[in-house]
Amino acid sequence: RGAQEDGVQRHAFVFKNTGNPYGEKQMEGFADGIREQGFEPILRAPDVPTAEAQIQIIEQLITQRVASISITGNDFDALEPVLTRARNQGIRVLSADSAVNPASRMTHINQADSEMIGRTLIQAAYDMAGGSGDIAILSATSQASNQNLWIEWMRTELADHPAKYRDLNLVRVAYGDDLRDKSVSETEGLLQSFPNLKVIIAPTTVGIAAAGRVVTDRGLIGQIYVTGLGLPSEMAEYISNGACPYMFLWNPIDVGYLTAFAATSAVDGRISGAAGESFSAGRLGSFEIVAAGDGGTEVLLGAPFRFDPDNIDEWKNVY
Amino acid sequence: MSEAIANSDDTPGSILELRRITKIFPGVKALDDVHFDLRQGEIHGLMGENGAGKSTFIKIITGVHAPDTGEIVIDGRKVEFKSPIEAQRLGVAAIYQHVTCYPDLSVAENIFMGHEKVTGLTRRVDWKAMHGEAQKLLDRLDANFSSRERMGALSVARQQIVEIAKALSTNARIVIMDEPTAALTQHESNELYRITEQLCDAGVSVIFISHRLEDIRRLAQRVTVFRDGRHIGCWPVQEITQDKLVVAMVGREISTMFPKRRIDIGEEVLRVANLTRIGYFRDVSFTLRQGEILALTGLVGAGRTEVCETLYGIARWDSGSVLVEGREVTIEDPLHALRLGIGCLPEDRQRQGLVLPWEIGKNITLPSLRAFSRLYWMDEDRENQAAGELARKLNVKASSIFTRVLALSGGNQQKVVVAKILSRHLKIIILDEPTKGVDVGAKAAIYDIIGDLAEQGYGIILISSEMPEVLGLSDRIVVMKEGRVTAQLETANATQEQILKASMVVDATEAAAEVAAETTADGSGSGE
Amino acid sequence: MADARTPEIRIQAVRNWSWKTFFFQWEWLLVVVLLLVVAVNTYLSPFFLALSTFIHTPATFLDKAFIVFPMMMVIILGKIDISVGSTVALSAVMMAVAYNAGLPMPAAIVLCLLVGVLAGAFNGVLIARFKELSFVIVTISTMMIYRGIAYIILGDQASGRFPGWFSLFGWGTVMGVPFMLVAFVVCAVIFGLLLHKTSFGRAIYGMGHNAIACRYSGVNTDRILMTVFTLNGLMAAVTAIFLTSRMGSTRPNVALGYELEVIAMVVLGGVSTNGGIGRIGGPILAVFIVGFLGYGMGLANLQAPIVLVVIGLLLIVSVLALRVRFTIRRKKPVV
Amino acid sequence: MAGRKVTFTENLRELGLFIFIIALGFAIQMRNPAFLRVSNIVSLLTNTSILGILAVGMMLVLLTRGIDLSIGSTIAFSGMVTALTVARYPGMPALLAVAQGAAIGVVIGMVIGVLVARFDVLPIIATLGMMNIVRGLTYVVSGGRWVSAYQMPDSFKALATGRTLGINNLIVVAIVVYLVATYFMNHTRTGRRIYAVGSNPDAAEVSGIPKRRLVFLVYTIMGGLAGLSGVLWVARFASAQGDTAVGYELQVIAACILGGVSILGGVGKISGLLLGTILFGILANALPLIDVSPFWQMGIQGVTVLVAVMTNAMVIRNTERSALRRRATM
Numbered sequence A: 001r002g003a004q005e006d007g008v009q010r011h012a013f014v015f016k017n018t019g020n021p022y023g024e025k026q027m028e029g030f031a032d033g034i035r036e037q038g039f040e041p042i043l044r045a046p047d048v049p050t051a052e053a054q055i056q057i058i059e060q061l062i063t064q065r066v067a068s069i070s071i072t073g074n075d076f077d078a079l080e081p082v083l084t085r086a087r088n089q090g091i092r093v094l095s096a097d098s099a100v101n102p103a104s105r106m107t108h109i110n111q112a113d114s115e116m117i118g119r120t121l122i123q124a125a126y127d128m129a130g131g132s133g134d135i136a137i138l139s140a141t142s143q144a145s146n147q148n149l150w151i152e153w154m155r156t157e158l159a160d161h162p163a164k165y166r167d168l169n170l171v172r173v174a175y176g177d178d179l180r181d182k183s184v185s186e187t188e189g190l191l192q193s194f195p196n197l198k199v200i201i202a203p204t205t206v207g208i209a210a211a212g213r214v215v216t217d218r219g220l221i222g223q224i225y226v227t228g229l230g231l232p233s234e235m236a237e238y239i240s241n242g243a244c245p246y247m248f249l250w251n252p253i254d255v256g257y258l259t260a261f262a263a264t265s266a267v268d269g270r271i272s273g274a275a276g277e278s279f280s281a282g283r284l285g286s287f288e289i290v291a292a293g294d295g296g297t298e299v300l301l302g303a304p305f306r307f308d309p310d311n312i313d314e315w316k317n318v319y
Numbered sequence B: 001m002s003e004a005i006a007n008s009d010d011t012p013g014s015i016l017e018l019r020r021i022t023k024i025f026p027g028v029k030a031l032d033d034v035h036f037d038l039r040q041g042e043i044h045g046l047m048g049e050n051g052a053g054k055s056t057f058i059k060i061i062t063g064v065h066a067p068d069t070g071e072i073v074i075d076g077r078k079v080e081f082k083s084p085i086e087a088q089r090l091g092v093a094a095i096y097q098h099v100t101c102y103p104d105l106s107v108a109e110n111i112f113m114g115h116e117k118v119t120g121l122t123r124r125v126d127w128k129a130m131h132g133e134a135q136k137l138l139d140r141l142d143a144n145f146s147s148r149e150r151m152g153a154l155s156v157a158r159q160q161i162v163e164i165a166k167a168l169s170t171n172a173r174i175v176i177m178d179e180p181t182a183a184l185t186q187h188e189s190n191e192l193y194r195i196t197e198q199l200c201d202a203g204v205s206v207i208f209i210s211h212r213l214e215d216i217r218r219l220a221q222r223v224t225v226f227r228d229g230r231h232i233g234c235w236p237v238q239e240i241t242q243d244k245l246v247v248a249m250v251g252r253e254i255s256t257m258f259p260k261r262r263i264d265i266g267e268e269v270l271r272v273a274n275l276t277r278i279g280y281f282r283d284v285s286f287t288l289r290q291g292e293i294l295a296l297t298g299l300v301g302a303g304r305t306e307v308c309e310t311l312y313g314i315a316r317w318d319s320g321s322v323l324v325e326g327r328e329v330t331i332e333d334p335l336h337a338l339r340l341g342i343g344c345l346p347e348d349r350q351r352q353g354l355v356l357p358w359e360i361g362k363n364i365t366l367p368s369l370r371a372f373s374r375l376y377w378m379d380e381d382r383e384n385q386a387a388g389e390l391a392r393k394l395n396v397k398a399s400s401i402f403t404r405v406l407a408l409s410g411g412n413q414q415k416v417v418v419a420k421i422l423s424r425h426l427k428i429i430i431l432d433e434p435t436k437g438v439d440v441g442a443k444a445a446i447y448d449i450i451g452d453l454a455e456q457g458y459g460i461i462l463i464s465s466e467m468p469e470v471l472g473l474s475d476r477i478v479v480m481k482e483g484r485v486t487a488q489l490e491t492a493n494a495t496q497e498q499i500l501k502a503s504m505v506v507d508a509t510e511a512a513a514e515v516a517a518e519t520t521a522d523g524s525g526s527g528e
Numbered sequence C: 001m002a003d004a005r006t007p008e009i010r011i012q013a014v015r016n017w018s019w020k021t022f023f024f025q026w027e028w029l030l031v032v033v034l035l036l037v038v039a040v041n042t043y044l045s046p047f048f049l050a051l052s053t054f055i056h057t058p059a060t061f062l063d064k065a066f067i068v069f070p071m072m073m074v075i076i077l078g079k080i081d082i083s084v085g086s087t088v089a090l091s092a093v094m095m096a097v098a099y100n101a102g103l104p105m106p107a108a109i110v111l112c113l114l115v116g117v118l119a120g121a122f123n124g125v126l127i128a129r130f131k132e133l134s135f136v137i138v139t140i141s142t143m144m145i146y147r148g149i150a151y152i153i154l155g156d157q158a159s160g161r162f163p164g165w166f167s168l169f170g171w172g173t174v175m176g177v178p179f180m181l182v183a184f185v186v187c188a189v190i191f192g193l194l195l196h197k198t199s200f201g202r203a204i205y206g207m208g209h210n211a212i213a214c215r216y217s218g219v220n221t222d223r224i225l226m227t228v229f230t231l232n233g234l235m236a237a238v239t240a241i242f243l244t245s246r247m248g249s250t251r252p253n254v255a256l257g258y259e260l261e262v263i264a265m266v267v268l269g270g271v272s273t274n275g276g277i278g279r280i281g282g283p284i285l286a287v288f289i290v291g292f293l294g295y296g297m298g299l300a301n302l303q304a305p306i307v308l309v310v311i312g313l314l315l316i317v318s319v320l321a322l323r324v325r326f327t328i329r330r331k332k333p334v335v
Numbered sequence D: 001m002a003g004r005k006v007t008f009t010e011n012l013r014e015l016g017l018f019i020f021i022i023a024l025g026f027a028i029q030m031r032n033p034a035f036l037r038v039s040n041i042v043s044l045l046t047n048t049s050i051l052g053i054l055a056v057g058m059m060l061v062l063l064t065r066g067i068d069l070s071i072g073s074t075i076a077f078s079g080m081v082t083a084l085t086v087a088r089y090p091g092m093p094a095l096l097a098v099a100q101g102a103a104i105g106v107v108i109g110m111v112i113g114v115l116v117a118r119f120d121v122l123p124i125i126a127t128l129g130m131m132n133i134v135r136g137l138t139y140v141v142s143g144g145r146w147v148s149a150y151q152m153p154d155s156f157k158a159l160a161t162g163r164t165l166g167i168n169n170l171i172v173v174a175i176v177v178y179l180v181a182t183y184f185m186n187h188t189r190t191g192r193r194i195y196a197v198g199s200n201p202d203a204a205e206v207s208g209i210p211k212r213r214l215v216f217l218v219y220t221i222m223g224g225l226a227g228l229s230g231v232l233w234v235a236r237f238a239s240a241q242g243d244t245a246v247g248y249e250l251q252v253i254a255a256c257i258l259g260g261v262s263i264l265g266g267v268g269k270i271s272g273l274l275l276g277t278i279l280f281g282i283l284a285n286a287l288p289l290i291d292v293s294p295f296w297q298m299g300i301q302g303v304t305v306l307v308a309v310m311t312n313a314m315v316i317r318n319t320e321r322s323a324l325r326r327r328a329t330m
């Protein structure tokens, strides 16, 4: 199954949209992982980050009778009908990086524990603010499910330790829609509205770079700090100049690579997506499927990696 | 007739000559082997029926169209124009039949577009010089508006004056005027005659196209007639009688332009009392009865069109009242007016009257789509039949009702607009300059139609600036000036002088008093 | 005196039909392009040439095609409606929220249509009543307003959990043919007749060429304008139903950018943005050209940027072909 | 006589918009006193300057009855190519990079110009097609990558952050563009002829105005300004992405129309354009300042735009009516 005339199994990866280096790296990792096992990867991404466009791509993959589809969802629920159709045709469906709902996937490859990300970012902000001051969040779009989950955990962290965070005020969650110009306007709005602002947490690659840019431009380095989740290449400048003392991210290549092995294991029948199963993932070693917060199961890649002035130079050319 | 080729060839002083010109449009031979010559300082009239090929001929001289065969000779040298600019450089300027202006720009810019005045060194537009020059030209034409005015805000007649100023501004040696008087009143036409003669005295040669015999009689030294794209003849104006000219143009005799019919005037169908639209007209009152032809006349800009458009629901009146068959009405929009039985032939047939890219038939049935459809579903067979009948009745010249109106000559276009009105059952018909730009033959036909309509019991309001038309057709005359009625006269005892006086006097109330003193009958009261 | 060469022409009321004018039509070019697309796709992917491709895949691109019909009317009128994508989002969100608030699903669907109608009518009223406002600015601002309302209602949430039968709109079949395709054909017939066979359609074409003359001729231009924009809203709501059914849930940012895709298809179909010109067949062919092109290139796993470039080229090249045809046929008159 | 009056009312076209902007500014100031602070005004102007530059080009296009939907893509493409170039050759002078970006835009504009002016392709189709093509090419040249801040030399980034005479460079560029455009449109023959072409293309042809050449010129200028904006955009955000400025064209067109430019051609003034752009700048800048839920932002923006144009329409209606009344009493 999943074979063209020449009999090579084909595995597809669908990212959110084209022209996104983070996605390119994930696809690159996925392709490496699939080729390593002697199969053929298919890498797809629509030109706009919408669920509607992904549905079309999945329909095309179904027609091609691929063995598996791994998807970075643009919508948690909206892909369920088409993915169900794919599964009914015997195609194995997984999600990676940004989940689709448990009913439409076998399992989800999670870059890192959402709880850990949320809590770590608040701790970083606490650290940068020196324990007191205003903090604000600059997110992507208001419906990005990843971001919303992380923000939820940030709020939980603040609520869990009221004494520790007594002087730390989360003043606003702003949305830059992953657009450069809007992210800059929103950042400037935050600066103007909250004179006491100390830290901006931006759990999105476009947002964090835009915030770093504004802080650098305004000569606010040392007064206002930026942290969050960003691409090392985008953030290298602001980590070096001190606008962002440190930030986090996982390795997208590894996310793709791990997904590749999960996909082939699912096609082989080695895993069914139930918690407790495990499979080996080439150079990354062995992974176990665990229960996820959304009621489905997931595979955790590991803790997010911390990028700071000491290590940024070796990573900025990687991704 | 066609052998009557008079003055031909190299008469000394001939500055423009066209030989054996043929121009074929898809399906139409617009010009067929015509020739023409123009002498230094001459005013040369060019006449012919609608669609005879006059405008096409002009466009060949100005380089807009290239002839299929034939040659153009200027100053004894053969020339070939690749674009209108080349013709301009050789001193040819034209005032086109359909005003070609830039409605969003100022009058001065309209005049100088294409040959703007620039400052010497920086080559920037010299606004001051342009406005100064433009104002001078306008003053020379006795125009009472500013060169800074926006072109689009001017009436058609004033735009025409700007067009003339534009032609003057190029210092052309050959000026071609394609029906310049079509939109002008008698008074304004006189001004135009004066200007044209001035030009000739300065050595400029003029080709003057007109459907008005008096224009040619008054101005031209020679007259050339085209018919169906062919050259019929060229005569010195003194040597040809009016009747012969008409025969040359139409190919048959037209017995009487204004056949006097005796029509019984019936009930009052329309009463307008103290109608006012602020800024446009004020206290306009008149009545109209079945079978009556009421002429509305006055100078351009007197507000006649505005009054009629208000009656037709294009605009709302601010105060006053309108009674249709004794019932007071409000008129929301043209549809409403049509339902009340009021129809209108608008002033600007290309913009307001026709869907130019459409076929003749579709245009004719546009006002009565309802009648040809059941529950919105069109009955095209019935529609085509009806359209065909109307087109035949008005003698529209085209091969079929599926010809696009775009390709028709002005007069035939006008007939299509008339056919549109006839497609509905109405009581009152407003005709705003129905014979503007229409040839003698078609004019006679339209007069005939107007007579027929009156006979059938329609009440007709005829806006016209042509004195013979007003006096020859109407039963009663209302004269307007600057938005007020200055006189109401019975045609039977009205004179041209009376009308002119009422339309030009300085003070309207004074004029009303003056005219009232002279006339015996009071127009508005005579109905009861 | 009477010239033998000018007999009194009796104007005819019968149309001359000729093969030449019949084949000199834009639609034939589109047919050729469509066949070309099929040929290229067959070459690119072994999966393309199958009956199922022609019967089942249209469902993947037909959702927005429902707006093509009323948008065609809007463009024939010489206007453009940029707010349709937002109207889709707003009516979808209203439907989902109403259903989840306890309204029975059929009622929610009616509400969806109603919202579309209201949104379209609001555009229409503004454009008809405020003549000095450009339709572009009106529909750009309602584009923001409608989607803005959707955001206000649903915020960052998605809403769905529709009853099972609702998915039949997008996924169901009638005798093996997808319901969406059937619905599309029905709409095509209805709109085709509306446009070409009724007085309403006639008036739309007339207004596209010369709205002033139509008003002088007693056409109720305001009402036609409002009706057409309302139809546009209605069909946007129909799209919302199919789209939501296919996605099983909805959120405020669905159907982003649909307006330009729809306009592109209408324009490719030979409808002139100058107004007055275009026949129903063109946009229908354009829907399938663009749809199959995207689908076939997807089957061949070509990357999105390539697909973008090809669709752009298609748009320009096919219109260039039209231009060349025109320059052969006639020289443009001046004045 | 009446002439003076008419031109007077026509100069008031943008009065309503002006009043509206003042009122809006006042209302925002009440909510957040930071609004009229100098630093905020500067950031507002900085962020609006690119929109303003593009609006000038779009006005020219709209004046000729055209439209350009491709500028978002042109910005992305020129920005991307320029960013790739400076990343490869960090020693390249910044002004050369600007020239390169503008040149790329000019070439794209010329292609559109040829399609529209020479082959009579409807502008909406030509630019819709180019929008897709150029966007696709942007992804192709970048290979899906972004160019990041650390890859760009400081001199390049300083294009957007540096100052000239104490004013941010972006604002300076925008001011220069406006001054040049004002002179060009009001005092050169070419500028006036662009108005003429849009006002009546057929008449333009008869009076010997090189219509096609002007249409070509207009798209070329638009392309050049979009290319320039692409470089400024990339320098300003210190990052080049494939999806830069997606959908930006609609904002630019909206700003133009808000500023009184007619898509029917021939009508539009630089002064109105300025007001339209500033209103959009305020909308983008002020909503983050006053504490509204992000979910309300888009709706508020839409309503503001609609109310702004309606206010303007009302003011025009009223001035015209009172002008009529005055005329009637004369």
Ligand SMILES: Nc1ncnc2c1ncn2[C@@H]1O[C@H](COP(=O)(O)OP(=O)(O)OP(=O)(O)O)[C@@H](O)[C@H]1O
Binding pocket: B025, B026, B028, B029, B030, B048, B049, B050, B051, B052, B053, B054, B055, B056, B057, B097, B407, B408, B409, B410, B411, B412, B437, B439, C333
């Ligand atoms: N661009 C064109 N394409 C096709 N036919 C045309 C075109 N221009 C003119 N014609 C046709 O050529 C013939 C001559 O038209 P022309 O406009 O020269 O007449 P005219 O003598 O000026 O009439 P009028 O007195 O009504 O202005 C008409 O039959 C007209 O339909």
Ligand SMILES: Nc1ncnc2c1ncn2[C@@H]1O[C@H](COP(=O)(O)OP(=O)(O)OP(=O)(O)O)[C@@H](O)[C@H]1O
Binding pocket: B153, B154, B155, B156, B157, B280, B298, B299, B300, B301, B302, B303, B304, B305, B306, B307, B347, B465, D002, D327
């Ligand atoms: N005093 C005035 N000042 C400026 N414009 C005026 C004035 N009076 C009338 N107009 C305008 O001049 C134009 C001519 O008016 P209108 O068409 O009603 O006159 P008319 O008698 O029908 O003349 P025409 O013979 O041109 O049809 C109208 O557009 C009107 O708005």
Ligand SMILES: [Mg+2]
Binding pocket: B054, B055, B056, B097, B178, B410
């Ligand atoms: Mg003529």
Ligand SMILES: [Mg+2]
Binding pocket: B304, B305, B306, B347, B432
């Ligand atoms: Mg009039």
